[in-house]
Amino acid sequence: MAINQARPMIEKNRKQRFTFNVKHGVFWPPFLLLLAAVVFSFVNLNQYMHIASQINDWILSKFSWLFSLSSFCLLLSLIGAYFSPLGKIRIGGVDAKPLLTKWQWFSITLCTTVATGILFWGTAEPMYHLYQPPESLGIVPQSTEAIKFTMATMFMHWSFTPYAIYCLPALVFALVYYNLQLPFSIGSTLSPIFGRWVQGKKGQVIDAVALFALVAGMASSLGTGILVLSGGVESVFGLPNNKAVMAIIAIAIVATFIASAVSGLQKGIARLSNLNAKVFILCCVFVFIFGPTRYILSIGFDGIVDYLSNFFARSFNVYTGPEDNWPKLWTVFYWANWYAWAPITALFLGRISRGYTVRQFIIVNLVLPATSAIVWMATFSGTAMRLDHLTQGSLHQAMQDKGVEAVIFGLFENLPLAGVTTAVFIGITFISYVTAADSNTDAMSNLCAVDPSKNTSKSEVNPNDENSHLEAKAAKSKMLLKFVWGISIGVIAWVMVSYASIDGIKMMSNLGGLPAMLIIIGTNLALIKLIHKVSKGDTLEPVNKQIKR
Numbered sequence: 050m051a052i053n054q055a056r057p058m059i060e061k062n063r064k065q066r067f068t069f070n071v072k073h074g075v076f077w078p079p080f081l082l083l084l085a086a087v088v089f090s091f092v093n094l095n096q097y098m099h100i101a102s103q104i105n106d107w108i109l110s111k112f113s114w115l116f117s118l119s120s121f122c123l124l125l126s127l128i129g130a131y132f133s134p135l136g137k138i139r140i141g142g143v144d145a146k147p148l149l150t151k152w153q154w155f156s157i158t159l160c161t162t163v164a165t166g167i168l169f170w171g172t173a174e175p176m177y178h179l180y181q182p183p184e185s186l187g188i189v190p191q192s193t194e195a196i197k198f199t200m201a202t203m204f205m206h207w208s209f210t211p212y213a214i215y216c217l218p219a220l221v222f223a224l225v226y227y228n229l230q231l232p233f234s235i236g237s238t239l240s241p242i243f244g245r246w247v248q249g250k251k252g253q254v255i256d257a258v259a260l261f262a263l264v265a266g267m268a269s270s271l272g273t274g275i276l277v278l279s280g281g282v283e284s285v286f287g288l289p290n291n292k293a294v295m296a297i298i299a300i301a302i303v304a305t306f307i308a309s310a311v312s313g314l315q316k317g318i319a320r321l322s323n324l325n326a327k328v329f330i331l332c333c334v335f336v337f338i339f340g341p342t343r344y345i346l347s348i349g350f351d352g353i354v355d356y357l358s359n360f361f362a363r364s365f366n367v368y369t370g371p372e373d374n375w376p377k378l379w380t381v382f383y384w385a386n387w388y389a390w391a392p393i394t395a396l397f398l399g400r401i402s403r404g405y406t407v408r409q410f411i412i413v414n415l416v417l418p419a420t421s422a423i424v425w426m427a428t429f430s431g432t433a434m435r436l437d438h439l440t441q442g443s444l445h446q447a448m449q450d451k452g453v454e455a456v457i458f459g460l461f462e463n464l465p466l467a468g469v470t471t472a473v474f475i476g477i478t479f480i481s482y483v484t485a486a487d488s489n490t491d492a493m494s495n496l497c498a499v500d501p502s503k504n505t506s507k508s509e510v511n512p513n514d515e516n517s518h519l520e521a522k523a524a525k526s527k528m529l530l531k532f533v534w535g536i537s538i539g540v541i542a543w544v545m546v547s548y549a550s551i552d553g554i555k556m557m558s559n560l561g562g563l564p565a566m567l568i569i570i571g572t573n574l575a576l577i578k579l580i581h582k583v584s585k586g587d588t589l590e591p592v593n594k595q596i597k598r
Contacts, residue, residue, distance in 0.1 A: 070499040070526040074253035079261035083537055094544075101560070108385075108563050109377045113366070116384040116562070117376075119570050121364040124213040126576050127411055130220070135583040136408040141227040147404030151413070153319055154405070156326035158398060159418050160484045161318070162215050166386070167207060167422060168478050169273045171429040172460055173453040174206070175199045176445050177379075179434055185370030196434055200352025203426040205363050206383045208419040214387040215394055216414040218572045220407065223399035224579060230591040233400075233495060235259045235392050235568065241575040241582075255568060256496045259392035262565035263489060264538055267390070271542035274482040275299055280454030281475040285468070290452070292547040302479065303539035306486035321484045328477045329421075332470070333428050339464050340432040348434070349427030385562025390489070392568050393496070397488040429460070436463045486535075494530035 071077075089097045130136060139145055149157070178199040182188040188195050221238045231237035236252025278298045283290045337345060362368035366376035402410050433456060437444040440463065447455040461470045583589065 071497050071530070072253055072256075072499055075256045075260065076497040076530070078257045079264060080533070080537070082261060083264055083541060086541070104560060108560070109381060112563060112566075113377050113381045116381045116388070116566060117364060117366050119566060119573070120210050120214055120384050120388075123217045123569070123573055124210055126573050126580075127213055127217055127220070127415060130576060130580055131408055131411050133580045133584060135580045136411075137406060138224070138228070138583060138589060139404070139406050140223045140410065141403040145227065145404045148401055149319070153323065154401065155413050155417055157318055157322040157401060157488075158414050159329070159421060160322040160325045160481060161397065161488045162212070162390075162394065162418060162485070166273060167425055168457070168474070168481060169277045169454070170207075171203075171426055172433040172444070172457045173448065174379075175203065175430045175433050176437070176448050176453075176456055178202050179437070180445055183369045183373050183375040185373040185375075186368070191438070196348060197351050197355050199434065200348050200427070200430060201355035201359065201363075202379075203430045204352055204356040204423055205360075206380065207422045207426055209415065210364065211383060211387045212415050212419045212422075214384065214391050214569065215398065216411060217576060218391050218395035218569050219398035219402070219414060220410055221399075221572050221576050221579070222395045223402045223410065224407075224589060225575075226399055227403050228589040228591075233396065235396065235496070238392075238395070238572045239568075239575055241578040242571060258564045259568055260493060260496060262389045262561040262563075262568075263393040263493065264534065264541070264561070267486060267489060267538045268541040268545065271299065271302060271482060271486070271538060272546040274302060274478060275542060275546050276452065276454040277457070277478045278302075278475060280452065280458055281471060281478070283451070283455075285471055285475070290454075292543075295547055296543055299539045299543045302482055302486075303535045305479070306483040306490060306535065318484060318488055321480055321487070325477060325480050325484055328473065328480075329425075332473065332477065333425055335470065336432055336460075336464065337428050340428070341435040344435045345428055345431040348431045349423075352427065353423070385566070387562075388565040388569060389561030390565075392565050392572075393489055393492045395572075396492040396495070429457075433460050436460060486538075490531050490534055491527075493534050494527040497530050498527045 086097070147154075179195050180190045182190060182195050182198055186198070188198055218238055221241075222235075225231045225237045225240055226233065229237075229240070231240055232252075234252050234256055236255040239255065275295050275298050279290045279295050282288050282294060282298070288294055356363075359368055363380070366380060369375055398414060402414075405413070433444055436459075444456050444459045447459040457474065458471055461467050461474065464470065579589070
């Protein structure tokens with residue numbers, strides 16, 4: 050009798066063994082859309098690029114003002130949060146203990162947000178602005194004024210405003226996840242405004258939109274990494290920088306970050322970030338000492354003055370002529386790229402912040418990484434412009450002949466120990482993208498996979514729990530999802546850089562940035578609501594005591 054009663058349960062468990070536990074409303078819409086894009090690109094690449102270009106142009110023409118306005122508002126809201134009573138709130142409650150030391154926290158934050166962008170554009174972007182400044186400003190290319198404009202532009206594009214795009218949604222998620230004890234979902238960040246309306250099925254729609262945005266953004270960033278590494282392989286080994294080499298590099302990157310994500314997120318991320326941050330510092334110190342040190346200090350100071358004095362004009366893109374497309378092609382491109390990563394990156398950054406106050410969060414996720422970016426750009430951008438001048442435009446010529454990825458390696462060739470520094474730079478470029486992709490791939494799989502216990506916030510499996518076998522099956526589904534997303538991102542990135550190069554990267558950023566921006570705007574309103582609540586005496590207790598942690 051007992052055997053007969055147990056048989057249905059055994060059969061049920063056998064069926065569950067082969068179940069792909071996935072939130073269909075979250076996973077399938079973005080996956081099928083991206084799969085259709087990949088198939089379309091192989092069937093008719095020219096038509097695909099034409100349609101993608103048209104969509105990209107439409108986004109730039111219709112929403113450039115919103116990208117600029119919303120990013121400025123994010124920074125303003127964070128300043129308000131820092132000085133408001135909310136700044137004293139401890140993430141996780143008054144008795145919450147930090148998950149990480151401050152150095153671990155900072156290094157992970159720096160490396161999971163920087164990715165390959167700062168490495169690639171730190172030397173390549175100045176060559177564009179130096180030789181092709183906005184026509185409406187009447188700046189003579191390669192002039193002193195062009196140099197000052199370029200440095201200020203690098204600070205604008207890589208410091209406080211872009212980090213505000215990451216910091217704000219991450220802060221809101223940390224508060225609603227740990228303090229209000231809402232589910233592990235992007236929709237939870239909008240709960241202070243919309244309440245339970247954005248949970249459940251409606252929350253899955255928001256998660257699906259964010260997934261599409263992140264995959265587009267990760268493909269853009271991976272495309273950048275492919276370009277840098279292919280240029281490095283050509284510089285060191287003399288291999289041709291062609292589609293086949295790019296494909297091999299894409300496979301290596303994707304395989305590494307999938308393996309890292311599968312093997313264990315927190316340990317892998319902590320170790321990679323610790324190593325990466327230290328190499329970042331050593332690399333920057335090396336270039337500062339052996340490069341044009343006095344020039345770096347001088348142009349860095351001039352750039353800071355220009356950046357701060359024209360901050361509002363640059364933030365709203367009113368410093369160029371109304372018909373000048375330069376802000377759309379550069380500033381808006383950057384905001385779109387950061388927006389594309391922001392919603393899901395926020396899940397990771399918020400999750401590791403438990404035990405620290407809101408003010409500490411803003412310092413570690415905004416002030417410190419933005420300041421680090423300013424130091425990096427002053428060092429590398431300043432060195433690139435100075436060496437280009439001293440060598441009669443050799444870096445710019447290398448970019449013209451071999452592509453933008455050749456600039457950084459041309460810079461190292463003009464400094465001591467060129468072979469060693471080039472090899473180290475290739476290594477940190479590789480690790481940098483793996484670090485960022487590692488955390489985001491894990492967050493993506495967590496959003497897509499079904500938690501059988503319906504406790505989406507649970508991060509550890511209790512071996513004594515009667516549902517532990519179901520948790521194990523969910524973990525297998527998450528592992529499979531990491532493979533699916535990793536391979537999809539790799540294919541899209543390879544297609545874009547192989548056939549569209551920089552234009553393809555920019556298009557992917559804009560396509561992913563638009564829907565993500567709309568989510569972040571809602572998150573900004575949620576932060577304002579939280580500031581208002583705490584100012585009136587609210588301690589941010591759970592809105593639903595029945596939600597388990």
